[in-house]
Amino acid sequence: MKDNSTVYSWMPPSGISNIYFIRKRKRLFVIYRERLVKMPFPRGRKPSASIPKHHANVPGMENQEDAFHVKRSPSSPQGAPKKRSAFVDITNANKIQASNHTKKEKSTKKIQKSSTVAVKNEANLKKSNSLRSEGQPELVNSPKLVKSPVQEPKASPSEEPAKDQPWQVPEEFDIDKEHRGDCCMTSEYAKEVFDYLKCREEKFVLQDYMHTQPDLNKDMRGILVDWMVEVQENFELNHETLYLAVKLTDHYLSSIVALRESLQLIGSTSMLIASKFEERSPPCIDDFLYICDDAYKREEMIAMEVNILQTLKFDISIPVPYLFLRRYAKCVRANMETLTLARYACELSLLEVELVPERASRLASACLLLALTMKSLGGWTPILEFHTGYTLSELGPLVRKLHSIVACPSDDKLKAVRSKYSHNVFFEVAKIPVVDIQKLEEALK
Incomplete structure (x- = not known):
């Protein structure tokens, strides 16, 4: 500003962001340049001719004439912008009553207006009938006022009594009931989430x-x-x-x-x-x-x-077996060591190009079944079959393939996964003896 005794503060109108002024769109500035308002300085503060810090590095803001000052309130601390609430104070009973009273007045006016229109329509109808009785021809496609009988509103499909939905989980198979009310666990629609992921993995099936x-x-x-x-x-x-x-x-x-x-x-x-x-x-x-x-x-x-x-057309949200493995391990309440053993077998499968066509959910199910067999924790239970959608016969060939990978790797030079899961952080699951093939066959029967 050329005149240091006077400071002009520019405030954009409602709905106009300051970013338009920072970018110096000339058209916008010319339209609203006349909204400069003469603002006095708060007491005890001197006018500052320096550029605000948040505009010091903006191109084109080196001159004082290009800088603008945010409107400040004298009552706010250190001249900061005055705080305001982002939402309406819904706890104010007076405002609520006033708004309700206003709504009632508007609704009353609408009803009166609609009744007036109905009276006018009936008068016009009587007038047209009297004209037709005098011999005037009836207009083609002329609108007629027909009083339809009052019908009771039918219940929408959403208001009908709830039937057994296909996504409703039986109580004995509900693994999310203990997390009801926990917003972080999303137990209300966890089953639907994994059903969606299982349907989505069909889009990403590969071949060798x-x-x-x-x-x-x-x-x-x-x-x-x-x-x-x-x-x-x-x-x-x-x-x-x-x-x-x-x-x-x-x-x-x-x-x-x-x-x-x-x-x-x-x-x-x-x-x-x-x-x-x-x-x-x-x-x-x-x-x-x-x-x-x-x-x-x-x-x-x-x-x-x-x-x-x-x-890949930016579609990189691909379901991975690691997600399904955590979900399925929850069905049998597997401890961390059993889950880590299943993760070890699943991570070894990444090295095999023959397993690239396998679906993520099926691979996770087979890894969990192999870990349960190695830890002698039982076989494939009905709750696992319900949540995974795979039967024991469908998982048998893949479990045998994973067993051979864990027992004797195809390449001894690839040791990153084995050395990783040999650490005590991962319960040294890579050192657990592999289950005998006869015991595995009995578990798969």
């Missing part, structure tokens, strides 16, 4: 794609997944991040032809995308470039991220 990759083989993919397990452990990422990253890698490789030189770039970029999707504080690109030993440039990883997202 290695025959379409002339420069890759299953051993290279196993090495990549083993490295991704180490990355997840070093960065202390969630297990869902690892499973989602492997899924993203498989879906991308099933859609394009990749070279072996770019395989690690694909895996690390998939970890970056999955971290952004699952983690609260994901690692940055520089962390993944460092973990790749600077084999790739920053621009290459950004370009690969764009390619993966565009190839």
